[in-house]
Amino acid sequence: MTTSAAGRPLIPQPPSTVTALRQAVAQIAPAALPAFTREPDEAADQSRQGSDLAPLRRFVAQWTAYVHIQRQPRLAEELRHWEDTAATGSATEARRAAAEIGRILDTAHAALAADEQ
Incomplete structure (x- = not known):
């Protein structure tokens, strides 16, 4: 990229x-x-x-x-980090990673919705 x-x-x-x-x-x-x-x-x-x-x-x-x-390279890198952590981390790390991935996606969807208004 x-x-x-x-x-x-x-x-x-x-x-x-x-x-x-x-x-x-x-x-x-x-x-x-x-x-x-x-x-x-x-x-x-x-x-x-x-x-x-x-x-x-x-x-x-x-x-x-x-x-x-x-x-957004920094955001994409952060998402990849959490995806890797979800795939390879402990159960606790995977839960945290899932929450962070959800936060990134929620923020993206909210930003896009705000742009539509």
């Missing part, structure tokens, strides 16, 4: 569209592009099966938050 000067985001937050998010993921987190490419089809299939747009909305919300985090 490219770093930015003075801790600024690498790119502006893109609109919450599949095309804009795909371009952002390709630019700031290319290793995640295969997962991104696979998931819209899965969400679309789930939406068709249930006649419900919730899976597509969930996909867009999840990837919008992912881009929000990944475009």
